[in-house]
Amino acid sequence: MTAPLVCAQAIDAPGPATARDGRVFQIYQFTPETMPHIDGKNSDWDRVPAAYRCGTAELNDTEDGHGTDIDTNDIDVQVTLGWVKGLNRLYVLYEAYDDFWDFERFNPEGYLNDIFELVVDGDLSGGPFIYNPLVPEARKWGASAAHVRNHLAFSGYHAQNYHIFTPPVRGSWTLIWGSQPWIATFPYAHRAYSFDGRQGEAGKLTLEFWVTPYDYAPVDGPELAKESRLVENKLIGLSWSVLDFDGGKRDGHYNLSHDTRMVANASYLCAFRLMPLERDQVPDFRADWSFSLIENREQTVAFRDESVGDIESWYWDFGNGDFSTEQHPLYQYPESGVHYNVTLEITGAGKSDKKTRFWEVMIP
Missing domain, CATH: 2.60.40.1190 (Immunoglobulin-like)
Structure with a gap:
């Protein structure tokens, strides 16, 4: 050695x-x-x-x-x-x-x-x-x-x-x-x-x-x-x-x-x-996000953008036809007992990227 x-x-x-x-x-x-x-x-x-x-x-x-x-x-x-x-x-x-x-x-x-x-x-x-x-x-x-x-x-x-x-x-x-x-x-x-x-x-x-x-x-x-x-x-x-x-x-x-x-x-x-x-492990441009259920507010989810890069816009698809362009939206789902496929799409500096979590957002 x-x-x-x-x-x-x-x-x-x-x-x-x-x-x-x-x-x-x-x-x-x-x-x-x-x-x-x-x-x-x-x-x-x-x-x-x-x-x-x-x-x-x-x-x-x-x-x-x-x-x-x-x-x-x-x-x-x-x-x-x-x-x-x-x-x-x-x-x-x-x-x-x-x-x-x-x-x-x-x-x-x-x-x-x-x-x-x-x-x-x-x-x-x-x-x-x-x-x-x-x-x-x-x-x-x-x-x-x-x-x-x-x-x-x-x-x-x-x-x-x-x-x-x-x-x-x-x-x-x-x-x-x-x-x-x-x-x-x-x-x-x-x-x-x-x-x-x-x-x-x-x-x-x-x-x-x-x-x-x-x-x-x-x-x-x-x-x-x-x-x-x-x-x-x-x-x-x-x-x-x-x-x-x-x-x-x-x-x-x-x-x-x-x-x-x-x-x-x-x-x-x-x-x-x-x-x-x-x-050297951090990408120049990548979509990523997390979420948490809000206590004492029924069917409400806080979404947090954790993307990397020079981002100009955010587009959240909540999986039920509703959407948001906020960076960290708070959204109340109309139904409970359902799993949703939620997607975040980011754009900026001529680039775009998406991150979908399949069936991870479950509204109790």
């Missing part, structure tokens, strides 16, 4: 009480047209500026003695995060060089191989999410089924921990440290790898994946789960660790949080902001 890129341009404005003194890192916004294809290749990420890329220089080995003095000839990693408006998914590109890839074995410490450990707290709620301090029995771990149930009873409900195998082995790509292994399966997650190394040798790995963050992810399954809603400028909690093993011995536990308590307590995660589109 080339000289490590770091989040040197990360936002340093005051943030929540999270790791790294409240420093706020950035998550790049893709458009639906440019979002990554999960194929284990990094070309989809070429458009992402260096300010979004977190390299080895951001990590700290807080357990195995390296500190921040990490030899990039030993291990060198880079993590880039993305999101798409309207999709509650976090996209991750993990690129890693290791001078000794260790996998296809089960070592005494209980790890299958080299690990990329990702922890996500989608609503930045913080607090312990592996052991519940109010349930002492949940801290017990042993061979019995009762101990296993107690240990996992509340794990991962409000923040999720993914022990991702690099590379995957025995048909598995990640171990969920929690009570809900379903979060690692499609359609709640997806992944792809490319890898050029062999056991005990140096090599480079590219891991591309997305996961769905949850405010509530119970053992019962996705039917009762609540996805974390990802919206522009929202802060979420997130951090990662790289567990490097060389020949059955752990060579480092490098983490972005600079505190290994991040693996079990979301208060030790870093703050990340879901960023607006970069300028």
